Amino acid sequence: MAGAIKLIGPDLVTETIPAEAIGGDVPFVGHLDGKPVVVVRTPDGVRAVGGRCTHYGGPLGDGLCDGERIHCPWHHAVYDVTTGEAVGAPALNPIPVYRATERDGQVTVEGPVEPSIPYRQPPANPESVVIVGSGAAGATAAETLRRLGYTNPITLIGEEAPVDRPNLSKDFLAGTAPEDWLPLRGLKFYADHDIELVTERQVESIDREQQEVVLDDGERFGYEALLLAPGAEPIRPPIDGADRPHVHYLRTLADSRAIVAAADAATDAAIVGAGFIGLEVAASLRQRGLAVTVIAPEEVPLAHIVGDALGRFVRDLHQEHGVELRLGRTVNEIRSDEVVLDDGSTVPAGMVVIGVGVKPRTGLAADAGLDIDKGIVVDDRLRTTDEHIWAAGDAARYPHPTAGPVRIEHWVLAQRQGQTAAANILGHDEAFTVPPFFWSQHYDIPINVTGHTGGWDEEIVRGDPAQHDVIVGYRSGNRIAAVASIYRDLDNLRAEVALAGDDQQALHGLLTEE
Structure with missing residues (x-):
């Protein structure tokens, strides 16, 4: 969704890179055969990967390297720099992997090469997985199950095929993006990955005793693991005339x-x-x-x-x-x-x-007897009070590491919850501790927000919003709970990493007086 990235840095076909130029959290940028390449240093040596994010085409050279991962500056997608896999939403597709060799103080880059992705045998292997909801959480969970090596049946049930919902209020609505940009995947993808996609149908009830979901036409789908990702629906205020066709x-x-x-x-x-x-x-x-x-x-x-x-x-x-x-x-x-x-x-x-605003769709879960408290109640593994049922996305109320039980309505967060729920369905036992992130766009001016706060005592502003160059921190007591920025992408990524590790010193350092 972006134009061609301008090629900068050395031509890696003909030039090598001084080894001392690679390090820290900022990637080294070059190009090879007309394509951008970024080179980073990990605990296991240097790595080289493609320099363009597969989500909206963001320049990974402006991103951040954090150990074995590289983060996109635009919408915080995360990639494994050894395998090229997209391991953190919103990106779904991998980036190319190149061979990087360090010798005698110089680094050469060749490729691209076929990455070595290890065979994955899930710790748990449910006979079947049913996912209710084809939005951010549900669709991403289905893909993640396959990426993690799950081979048994997956059924994804939703009102419509998965689409890129953030675009519905942004570029598509503005007329600057065609509709064919909107599907997250083509129908062939689901067929090729043996994911049964059931659309234009609704789940009427959950039979927990029989471990089946019942559709509006009476059809039943059995599950050993069920993921509820019903999302939310718009609040309809009681305004006289609100039911008019316009x-x-x-x-x-x-x-x-x-x-x-x-x-x-x-x-x-x-x-x-x-x-x-x-x-x-x-x-x-x-x-x-x-x-x-x-x-x-x-x-x-x-x-x-x-x-x-x-x-x-x-x-x-x-x-x-x-x-x-x-x-x-x-x-x-x-x-x-x-x-x-x-x-x-x-x-x-x-x-x-x-x-x-919106309200969570909790009726199905409530009718099934699951705990509801301002959302579908889950633990930090996103499991409900039924050991066979997980919940993720806008309808799930989960224990935030510092803010307590919260329900957050962000696209990327829902996708990442879908990834974690899928991992836990397969027995990986991962706590969901990812900092919330979302972006908003107004006349091509992006606002990126990382973290979560129910309120703050002090708003720390560094830079000038009017100049489109600002980072804002939200402090409660002595803690920075969230940051927002306009064109301070690297700082926002550093804040995300710091929030994930609850590194308050790093967060305060980002907001030090300029």
């Missing part, structure tokens, strides 16, 4: 298609809600040329998530792009061509998009 919500590909069709026929739009989804939709519709008004009760958008500094920046950015913001206001009524606010004023609206 009122939209955004969650699925069908929703995004409907908004695109409505935008083609409308000249003005009202967005109810100034969260990330509402504001991304506003930016996308402005890029399509509509007059857009955002209505929300808060005075500073996103302030409860990213603080006042970034919240004011996002507010000003949208105003600079022509969005009218009606902040401190709520909607009383939606009419055929306008919305009525609580102060009696009206906003023209040939179409309306409501984005005021």
